[in-house]
Amino acid sequence: MERIEELVQAAKEAALIGGIVLKENFRKVREENIEEKAEKDFVSYVDKTSEQRIRDFLSKKFPGHLVVGEEEGGRDEGEYVWYIDPLDGTKNYIAGFPIFGVSVGLIHEGEPVVGAVYLPAFNSLYWAGKGLGAYKDGKPIRVSQTSDVRFSVVAYGFPSRAKRKLDTYWFIFKEVFDKVAAMRRPGAAAVDLCFVAEGVFEGLMEFELHPWDINAGIVILKEAGGNYRVMENNSKRDIVASNGRIQGFLEEVVGRYL
Numbered sequence: 001m002e003r004i005e006e007l008v009q010a011a012k013e014a015a016l017i018g019g020i021v022l023k024e025n026f027r028k029v030r031e032e033n034i035e036e037k038a039e040k041d042f043v044s045y046v047d048k049t050s051e052q053r054i055r056d057f058l059s060k061k062f063p064g065h066l067v068v069g070e071e072e073g074g075r076d077e078g079e080y081v082w083y084i085d086p087l088d089g090t091k092n093y094i095a096g097f098p099i100f101g102v103s104v105g106l107i108h109e110g111e112p113v114v115g116a117v118y119l120p121a122f123n124s125l126y127w128a129g130k131g132l133g134a135y136k137d138g139k140p141i142r143v144s145q146t147s148d149v150r151f152s153v154v155a156y157g158f159p160s161r162a163k164r165k166l167d168t169y170w171f172i173f174k175e176v177f178d179k180v181a182a183m184r185r186p187g188a189a190a191v192d193l194c195f196v197a198e199g200v201f202e203g204l205m206e207f208e209l210h211p212w213d214i215n216a217g218i219v220i221l222k223e224a225g226g227n228y229r230v231m232e233n234n235s236k237r238d239i240v241a242s243n244g245r246i247q248g249f250l251e252e253v254v255g256r257y258l
Helices: 004-027 046-063 091-097 167-179 191-198 211-223 247-257
Strands: 034-038 041-044 067-069 080-088 101-108 111-119 124-128 132-135 153-157 182-184 203-209 226-231 238-241
Touching: 004 101, 004 124, 041 046, 046 080, 046 091, 046 101, 046 226, 067 211, 080 091, 080 191, 080 211, 091 182, 101 191, 101 226, 111 132, 111 191, 111 211, 124 191, 124 211, 132 211, 153 167, 153 191, 153 238, 167 182, 167 203, 167 247, 182 203, 191 203, 191 211, 191 238, 203 211, 211 226, 211 238, 226 247
Parallel strands: 067 080, 153 182, 153 203
Antiparallel strands: 034 041, 080 101, 101 111, 111 124, 124 132, 203 238, 226 238
């Protein structure tokens, strides 16, 4: 494998490149500049511009690598595959809610090995590389040490265009909500994974995702000492992740309904 440090640095730079676009346009996107890709699934020139600039950077730096993005897709059968979410939390961004980010993750021979997630509204950059640990703005981060479900905060999420019956998610939410201290729905999976990695949340359950939603975040979470399980659902993915201490509880609940 190529030097992990070089790959991590590239992921960080790529996330920042996309983040510049998001910063420049935050709270400036007008309704006429928003397209509906599918029911309740929006995109704007911001997503597209961010992705194109990241693609250009990575393609020039690693011409032999493949790049897959949310907006333009791409081939994913190769030794090195970069997954880009140029704007994780598009609806938040359009609404002016500052929980959104740029996610850049690298897969090497099928294994997530590098991740960088940038939150422009907070100027916070999370990153990790296999065996190097996880960091936020240059400082090491670790998952929460809380093991008691009663004192745990859990994030959750499912798409507005959910393909499953909403009752499925309601039953999962209700059972977890009844036992934990609180539940939160920030609306951006990559960001949520970083929040688990740094100990803000003890766990998360998010459904019907794509690889670009989670590939960067799971590297950061794992290197911060956390745990996760990704479940394939046709072309989508469900993820249950945590500090490792409440993983069993979350998997047990989700497993009863899915």
